[in-house]
Amino acid sequence: MSGLEIRRLRVTFDGFTAVDGVDLDVRPGDLRFLIGPNGAGKTTLVDAVTGLVKAEGSARFGGEELLGRSVHRIARSGIGRTFQTATVFEELTVLQNLDIAAGAGRGVWTMLRRRKGVPEPVARALETVGLTELADSPAGTLAHGQKQWLEIGMLLVQDVRLLLLDEPVAGMSHDERQATGELLQRISEERTVVVIEHDMDFMRSFARSVSVLHAGKVLSEGTVAEVQADPKVQEVYLGHAAAEATADVAVQEA
Numbered sequence: 001m002s003g004l005e006i007r008r009l010r011v012t013f014d015g016f017t018a019v020d021g022v023d024l025d026v027r028p029g030d031l032r033f034l035i036g037p038n039g040a041g042k043t044t045l046v047d048a049v050t051g052l053v054k055a056e057g058s059a060r061f062g063g064e065e066l067l068g069r070s071v072h073r074i075a076r077s078g079i080g081r082t083f084q085t086a087t088v089f090e091e092l093t094v095l096q097n098l099d100i101a102a103g104a105g106r107g108v109w110t111m112l113r114r115r116k117g118v119p120e121p122v123a124r125a126l127e128t129v130g131l132t133e134l135a136d137s138p139a140g141t142l143a144h145g146q147k148q149w150l151e152i153g154m155l156l157v158q159d160v161r162l163l164l165l166d167e168p169v170a171g172m173s174h175d176e177r178q179a180t181g182e183l184l185q186r187i188s189e190e191r192t193v194v195v196i197e198h199d200m201d202f203m204r205s206f207a208r209s210v211s212v213l214h215a216g217k218v219l220s221e222g223t224v225a226e227v228q229a230d231p232k233v234q235e236v237y238l239g240h241a242a243a244e245a246t247a248d249v250a251v252q253e254a
């Protein structure tokens with residue numbers, strides 16, 4: 001079973017190189033965190049893999065080349081992503097949201113009709129993301145964290161094999177972060193999961209492996225301990241923190 005294999009990935013915007021020759025391997029069962037300062041190229045890398053921006057090089061999943069395919073074809077290859085803000089249908093119930101996600105090929109009315117029983121994949125996704133009790137609640141009434149879990153559930157019912165999650169715990173409470181970390185660990189046992197994250201505590205608690213991006217390149221890679229001990233990473237993060245502190249002082253003094 002092969003996971004995500006990225007080679008010499010390059011994305012340029014009007015002459016500016018946002019992703020600059022990235023090699024990345026994420027094996028199934030891994031829970032890879034992609035970290036790095038603002039503008040490092042993390043989201044652009046995910047955009048390239050999901051077909052939202054044009055890229056050079058190669059990005060293969062399960063041995064299949066993704067670059068050059070349409071967004072829809074990539075999605076049909078078992079690749080799904082979430083964005084920083086959850087995109088669920090607020091007026092529909094949790095169950096209806098999952099039904100729609102699962103329902104490629106079925107008519108909308110079939111999906112929305114009240115019916116006995118819940119299809120097995122939907123029931124399993126509800127259970128995995130911990131929303132079984134809330135199946136009949138409108139998605140709009142869910143707490144922020146629960147909406148993110150619903151979105152992850154919508155990927156699970158589509159049997160997505162590679163999940164690319166952009167800052168999944170942004171804005172979550174401590175308990176929601178903990179629950180999300182545990183959820184990602186469970187999911188990644190059977191799938192390949194890549195998480196873009198700025199929350200270092202969350203990364204330290206739940207990452208199985210880490211890639212640090214800086215200025216469009218992979219600066220460092222390894223376990224949390226290896227990456228934290230890397231002087232290049234410390235320099236980028238400390239330099240970054242120092243620059244922010246200086247900017248804060250400058251703002252306060254202005």
Ligand SMILES: Nc1ncnc2c1ncn2[C@@H]1O[C@H](COP(=O)(O)OP(=O)(O)OP(=O)(O)O)[C@@H](O)[C@H]1O
Nearest residue numbers: 013016017018036037038039040041042043044045
């Ligand atoms: N559509 C675009 N057109 C021009 N430049 C872009 C575009 N998208 C991203 N960039 C630039 O590419 C660089 C990488 O951006 P990207 O959003 O991938 O960084 P990031 O690591 O995800 O940052 P953050 O952590 O702030 O989300 C940035 O300098 C950004 O301004």
